[in-house]
Amino acid sequence: MTATxxxxxxxxxxxxxxxxxxxxxxxxxPCSLDDLQRYASASGDDNPIHLDPELARRAGLAAPPVxxxxxxxxxxxxxxxxxxxxxxxxxxxxxxxxxxxxxxxxLSGRVVQVATGATSDEPPKFLLRLMMHNERHEIAxxxxxxxxxxxxx
Numbered sequence: 048m049t050a051t052x053x054x055x056x057x058x059x060x061x062x063x064x065x066x067x068x069x070x071x072x073x074x075x076x077p078c079s080l081d082d083l084q085r086y087a088s089a090s091g092d093d094n095p096i097h098l099d100p101e102l103a104r105r106a107g108l109a110a111p112p113v114x115x116x117x118x119x120x121x122x123x124x125x126x127x128x129x130x131x132x133x134x135x136x137x138x139x140x141x142x143x144x145x146x147x148x149x150x151x152x153x154l155s156g157r158v159v160q161v162a163t164g165a166t167s168d169e170p171p172k173f174l175l176r177l178m179m180h181n182e183r184h185e186i187a188x189x190x191x192x193x194x195x196x197x198x199x200x
Contacts, residue, residue: 061132063196064173069157070129075121075179076151078113083148086117100148112145118152118188122177125154126192133173133194140190146181153180156192170195 080098087093092114095102103111123135146152160174172195179188 063171064130064133064158064161066158066161070125070155072153072155073125073128074151074153075118075125076113076146077149078117080111080148083111083114083117086114090114090116092116108145108147110147110149112147113150115140115142115188118142118146118179119190121152121154121179122156122190122192126156126175126194130194132197134197135192135194137193138190140177140188142188144181144183144185144187146179146187150182152182152187154178155180159191170197172196 080100083097087098094114096106096108097103097111097114100111103109119138119140122138126133126135154177156175156177158173159176160172162172162174164170164172172193175192175194177188177190177192178186179190181187
């Protein structure tokens with residue numbers, strides 16, 4: 048067994064997440080302009096507000112903001128680190144404030160709803176409220192994730 052599979056097996060033996068349970072905050076970033084250029088090339092989102100510092104300043108921003116979908120993509124790995132037994136099945140979010148090039152962000156979350164399957168064949172579902180804070184400690188992104196708990200994997 049690898050260290051990853053050992054950790055996953057140990058987590059599977061844990062109790063399921065409980066209502067109100069939090070996962071430890073995790074850091075993301077900082078992103079550089081080169082990172083955003085690579086993301087823009089891969090995603091097709093080449094909006095110049097993300098890539099041109101002068102344009103961002105003219106728009107009233109301190110620096111180019113990190114792409115929103117790049118920020119959203121950080122929740123899946125954060126959840127996998129916290130609970131490898133949870134599978135993300137739905138994720139939605141609302142962007143409130145920017146996270147700029149050169150800034151780190153902090154991801155956190157908690158379980159806000161637990162639903163057991165209607166039958167023993169259905170895995171339990173967990174609704175998570177997720178947040179990302181910028182360096183100014185403002186909520187930059189709030190999201191909800193529906194997850195399923197995989198057992199016996």
